Amino acid sequence: MKIISISALLLASSVSMAADYKIDPAHSGVIFKVGHLGVSTTPGRFNEFEGNFSLADDGKSGSATLTIKADSVDTNHEARDKHLRSPDFLDVKQFPSLTFNSTKFDGKTLSGDLTLHGVTKPVSFDVNKIGEGKDPWGGYRAGFEAKTVIQRSDFGITYFIPGVTDRTEIEVYVEGIRQ
Numbered sequence: 716m717k718i719i720s721i722s723a724l725l726l727a728s729s730v731s732m733a734a735d736y737k738i739d740p741a742h743s744g745v746i747f748k749v750g751h752l753g754v755s756t757t758p759g760r761f762n763e764f765e766g767n768f769s770l771a772d773d774g775k776s777g778s779a780t781l782t783i784k785a786d787s788v789d790t791n792h793e794a795r796d797k798h799l800r801s802p803d804f805l806d807v808k809q810f811p812s813l814t815f816n817s818t819k820f821d822g823k824t825l826s827g828d829l830t831l832h833g834v835t836k837p838v839s840f841d842v843n844k845i846g847e848g849k850d851p852w853g854g855y856r857a858g859f860e861a862k863t864v865i866q867r868s869d870f871g872i873t874y875f876i877p878g879v880t881d882r883t884e885i886e887v888y889v890e891g892i893r894q
Contacts, residue, residue, distance in 0.1 A: 733777065736857055736891025738766045744888045745783055749867075750880035757879075759799070761813075763787035768891055770857060774844065775822040781887070783813040803874040806832060825861060831870040838863050840887070855893040862886050 745761045766781035785807040788799045800807045810833050817827035818837075826839040840861035847857035866881045867873070873881075 733769045733771045734855075734857075735769045735894045736767060737894055738764070738768070738781070739856070739890045739892050740764060742858075742890035744886075745781075746886045746888075748884040748886075750882065752878055757790060759788060759790035761785075761787045762789050766815075766889075767894075768859075768889070777817075777820045779815070779817045779820070779825060779827070781815040785811055785813055804872055809833070829865070829870075831865075831867075832872050834870040836865075836869055838865060840885075850892075856890055857893070858888075858890040860886065860888055 740763070743764075745764055746758060747760070748756050748758050751757045761783045763784040764781060764787070766779065768777060768779035770777040785805045786800055788796055788805060788807075790796055790799065799805055802809070810831075814830045815827055815838075817825055819826045820842070823842055824839050825842050826837065828835050829838045840863045843860045845858040845860060848855070850856050863885050865883050865885065867883050868876060868881050
């Protein structure tokens with residue numbers, strides 16, 4: 716009986732445990748940047764999103780999901796936002812959400828499938844862990860920044876290229892609350 720207990724203990728100690736986190740949207744953000752007419756960069760963001768992630772204790776594996784409401788696009792310009800919601804760009808009536816589902820995380824790179832405008836393509840984010848620790852309310856939090864670049868034409872969004880660049884930078888800032 717003692718041998719089984721020791722074996723179970725050794726097995727448990729060799730398996731990296733994972734913690735599950737729910738994204739806190741009040742302390743997170745999804746931002747994009749595109750070039751405009753070759754003279755400037757226009758930033759935007761999505762105001763409504765949800766998701767979760769898990770992270771192994773060693774920080775070298777995990778997973779993440781993110782769902783973004785497409786009609787929450789916000790570039791601080793009402794007319795432009797209305798146009799971005801139209802069939803020329805996001806077509807939010809036909810494609811109400813953008814999703815990301817990870818397939819692999821190695822501690823520095825998060826790879827997965829991004830679905831945008833009804834098209835799913837593999838993408839990889841460069842990830843930087845900001846920190847983790849106890850919060851003042853008795854919980855535990857972890858935060859990350861992730862960046863990638865996509866070509867919007869790969870997702871069927873080709874309107875006004877090159878006036879608005881095909882190259883689109885995406886930055887995700889995430890603070891998660893351990894569940």
